[in-house]
Amino acid sequence: MKPERSFKTAVCSDYENLLFACQRALESWRTHREEVATLGFANRKASEELLRLQADYARAYSRLESHEDKCELCRFVSKIGGRNYAAISAAALERKSVA
Numbered sequence: 521m522k523p524e525r526s527f528k529t530a531v532c533s534d535y536e537n538l539l540f541a542c543q544r545a546l547e548s549w550r551t552h553r554e555e556v557a558t559l560g561f562a563n564r565k566a567s568e569e570l571l572r573l574q575a576d577y578a579r580a581y582s583r584l585e586s587h588e589d590k591c592e593l594c595r596f597v598s599k600i601g602g603r604n605y606a607a608i609s610a611a612a613l614e615r616k617s618v619a
Contacts, residue, residue, distance in 0.1 A: 531593060531594070531597050532587075532591060532593050532594050532597070534587065534591065535584075535587050535588075535591065535594055538580070538583055538584040538587050539584060541580050541583075541584075542577070542580040542581050542583075542584045544580075545573070545576045545577040545579075545580040545581075546577050546580075546581075548573050548576070548577075549570070549573040549574055549576070549577045552569060552570060552573050553570060553573075556570060
């Protein structure tokens with residue numbers, strides 16, 4: 521079963537896929553961080569897992585942010601629409617985290 525997607529870019533499927541990969545990485549990191557905080561598992565293994573998940577999110581976010589510079593379609597749409605894809609990504613991810 522596919523998870524329900526909460527937003528659509530309607531233009532670039534690569535950008536949309538990067539956005540969802542970033543969202544999944546952020547959710548995994550937050551979930552594990554909350555478990556550690558709630559249960560108090562501050563051992564070395566838990567700390568290493570948190571660092572790994574944080575690094576996964578940082579890589580996913582970096583790929584997302586650099587996509588607009590590399591993608592001709594996203595640059596074009598951004599230019600004609602006056603859109604800032606980095607701001608859109610941040611807003612979409614923030615909206616998802618609040619929900």
